[in-house]
Amino acid sequence: MKISTEIGSLLSRPIKEALDIVKNAGFDCADYSFTVLPKTTLIELSDELETYRDIRRYADGIGLPFNQAHAPFASSTGDPDDDAVRFRRIANSITLAGILGVKHVIVHPKQHLPYRYNEAILKEMNYDFYRALIPYAEDAGVKIAIENMWKKNPAQTHIDHSVCSRIEEHIEYVDMLGSPVFEACLDV
Numbered sequence: 001m002k003i004s005t006e007i008g009s010l011l012s013r014p015i016k017e018a019l020d021i022v023k024n025a026g027f028d029c030a031d032y033s034f035t036v037l038p039k040t041t042l043i044e045l046s047d048e049l050e051t052y053r054d055i056r057r058y059a060d061g062i063g064l065p066f067n068q069a070h071a072p073f074a075s076s077t078g079d080p081d082d083d084a085v086r087f088r089r090i091a092n093s094i095t096l097a098g099i100l101g102v103k104h105v106i107v108h109p110k111q112h113l114p115y116r117y118n119e120a121i122l123k124e125m126n127y128d129f130y131r132a133l134i135p136y137a138e139d140a141g142v143k144i145a146i147e148n149m150w151k152k153n154p155a156q157t158h159i160d161h162s163v164c165s166r167i168e169e170h171i172e173y174v175d176m177l178g179s180p181v182f183e184a185c186l187d188v
Contacts, residue, residue, distance in 0.1 A: 004067050008033025016058050029067040030059070032100055034093040042072065042089040042096070052099040059100070068104040068145070069097040075129065076110035087129070091136045098140025106145045106185045107133065109163040109173070115151060122163055123173070130177050137181040145185035146173055 007030050010018035022030050034042065042048065059066060071093045076083045090107060097105045109126045130144065137144050148170050153160040164170040164184075174182050 002028040002067060004029045004031055006031040006033050006070070008036040008070070011036050015055055019055075019059055019062060019064055023062050023064045027064070029065045032066045032069040032097065032102060034072050034089075034096070035070045037072065042092040043085065045092045045095060048092070048096060049099065052096045056100050066097075066100045066102045068106065069093065069100065069102045071097075071105055071107045073108040074112065075108050076112045076125070078112045087132070091133060094133065094136040094142060094144070095140050098142050102142055104145050104183065104185075105137070105142050106147050108147055109149060111149050111151070111163045115160070115162045115165075119169075123176075126163065126173065127176060130173075130182065131179075134179050134181055143181050143183050145183050146170070147185040147187050 003026070005022060005025075005027050007018050007022055010021055011033060013021075019030065056066075071090045072086065075086060075090060077086070094105050094107075107130070110122065110129055113122055115122065130146070133144055146164060148164040149162040150159040150165050151162040152158075164173055170184055170186075174184050
């Protein structure tokens, strides 16, 4: 068994310092958090390639591989221009995850619509969204892990269902995409 932790909470520091902290704390591997990067990062992939090659060399050198990564989220807002930028950042994070040696990239489903009464629309949107990511995952040699989602019910004090929060739907999403690049990530 490998023990891993996310490094997003440490990325206010230089990346090599963050990796040293994780390694010295006794972790075997790390989850790279593309989620905490500034919104302008990951738009132009060519600007990032050498940086991520250097991060990989350093992580390999200290014996701290990246076992997984979290792509930027939320995956959508419903604004076509903003969603196109979000897609580009997610696709680029998959490419960069491949450079880091990551094998599993967690990509949140689109869930900007209220879940109730929009399940079919969200499923169709997510089918198109995830299928469009297949070439990036194949090129990078990574799998895309679809995470179960929840939403806070604004009228009550509890969480409520959203995309893939029910196990049957989570399985259905992975199966309907029909590609070995997809797997499930269960956030408990």
